[in-house]
Amino acid sequence: MRVLLVHPHKYEKTIFKGVGELYHPLxxxxxxxxxxxxxxxxxxxxxxxxxxxGRTMQEFRPDVVGIGVTSPLMDRAALLTRIAKGxxxxxxxxGPHVTALPAESLEAAEADAAVVGEGELxxxxxxxxxxxxxxxxxxxxxxxxxxxxxxPHIEDLDSLPFPARDLCDPRKYRGTGEFxxxxxxxxxxxxxxGSRGCPHRCSFCASPVVHGHAVRQRSVSNIVAxxxxxxxxxxxRNFSFLDDTFTLDEQRVCELSEAxxxxxxxxxxxxxTRVGVSRRTLIAxxxxxxxxxxxxxxxxxxxxxxxxxxxxxxxxxxxxxxTREVGLRSxxxxxxxxxxxxxADYEEGLRLAKEIEPDYLWVAMFYPLAGTPLYEELRAExxxxxxxxxxxxxxTTNRDLMRKHRRFLRQFYVxxxxxxxxxxxxxxxEWLYIGKAARAFLMMRLFAAPVRSEERGV
Numbered sequence: 055m056r057v058l059l060v061h062p063h064k065y066e067k068t069i070f071k072g073v074g075e076l077y078h079p080l081x082x083x084x085x086x087x088x089x090x091x092x093x094x095x096x097x098x099x100x101x102x103x104x105x106x107x108g109r110t111m112q113e114f115r116p117d118v119v120g121i122g123v124t125s126p127l128m129d130r131a132a133l134l135t136r137i138a139k140g141x142x143x144x145x146x147x148x149g150p151h152v153t154a155l156p157a158e159s160l161e162a163a164e165a166d167a168a169v170v171g172e173g174e175l176x177x178x179x180x181x182x183x184x185x186x187x188x189x190x191x192x193x194x195x196x197x198x199x200x201x202x203x204x205x206p207h208i209e210d211l212d213s214l215p216f217p218a219r220d221l222c223d224p225r226k227y228r229g230t231g232e233f234x235x236x237x238x239x240x241x242x243x244x245x246x247x248g249s250r251g252c253p254h255r256c257s258f259c260a261s262p263v264v265h266g267h268a269v270r271q272r273s274v275s276n277i278v279a280x281x282x283x284x285x286x287x288x289x290x291r292n293f294s295f296l297d298d299t300f301t302l303d304e305q306r307v308c309e310l311s312e313a314x315x316x317x318x319x320x321x322x323x324x325x326x327t328r329v330g331v332s333r334r335t336l337i338a339x340x341x342x343x344x345x346x347x348x349x350x351x352x353x354x355x356x357x358x359x360x361x362x363x364x365x366x367x368x369x370x371x372x373x374x375x376x377t378r379e380v381g382l383r384s385x386x387x388x389x390x391x392x393x394x395x396x397x398a399d400y401e402e403g404l405r406l407a408k409e410i411e412p413d414y415l416w417v418a419m420f421y422p423l424a425g426t427p428l429y430e431e432l433r434a435e436x437x438x439x440x441x442x443x444x445x446x447x448x449x450t451t452n453r454d455l456m457r458k459h460r461r462f463l464r465q466f467y468v469x470x471x472x473x474x475x476x477x478x479x480x481x482x483x484e485w486l487y488i489g490k491a492a493r494a495f496l497m498m499r500l501f502a503a504p505v506r507s508e509e510r511g512v
Contacts, residue, residue: 154425311342354402
């Protein structure tokens, strides 16, 4: 069959394109690889870098359209579904929002089927088998929604083929203010993931909705083989690991770092992890090519307690200090607008951000994600799921929340202290990277009200 996989963007065909999380849709690329192994013809339409979904439908004429859905993108997914079905294609949706609310998502999007859980094995079966016997599916039959439970987690991640990165144009994907990091001029970067699952219980995070809390890890040799292949095929040595907690197994991280060093390739990579990582591990990571470590801080003490972060102020301050002493760049993730946040909580978070002095700061606005404890709490209390933030992680019509978000960024970045730190490490790549972050800030500053995707062309 001809299968079109779609990564939706909430602000298709607007100036907001490319602002924020510009990263390779690894989940869809893994699914593309497994579909190819079954003999299907696959194409990717990534709205973060591509325009003209309707034109793609006309050119490719897919039999099936698969759409990955997160909570802020449900409306966009429904619009894309109508266009695809109007062109005669069947539509299958999946992703965290769909896994959390399969029947509701199926009805809202008016799709033909919904994948519940990890989709690499489910979607190929949907194209090849009778749907009645497939686990991890919701679909309509005789005007009723049939649900077959959740797809089992894939335990052996090494058994999956590498993501079908040839479906992406690597020139379109650059390091951005969120997941990226400065790379040398003329070079490219790729995203990679070495594990699935997270044992922690942050109440705002939707990652466990699909991948669960039990951590499954790829082997060191499998990860290295993928990175070497990317170097040989696409000429890149810059990678961002998207694991939820990269340093959960510090011994494994040290082994991976040493294995990368032994390849002789001067890999450069970044990762996201939890504060508390040891100096020994950070040193090993630096020797293995790590240049930046991102840590989730979220806010002050009361906010961290409310969301179940489970990290202390002392651990946060110490981790950023050690990271700096080892010679690695650091990035801190904060969030504003969490339920129950007071002005005192907000100010405490801002003071903490200034105190730990990360090289880069990313601030998101709280958005309730389906399947998370906070989502269920808001829904159960009928407090209005989308009242606090009827937008996305970085754009909203809530003027007070937008003001707090802008002020947090401005207070951190527009300061003599930060200007001095940038001048000390100045390079062309650094300035370009900072420029992208500044562009995102200006877009949010000038255009606070998000553009509804339904009002734009496709």
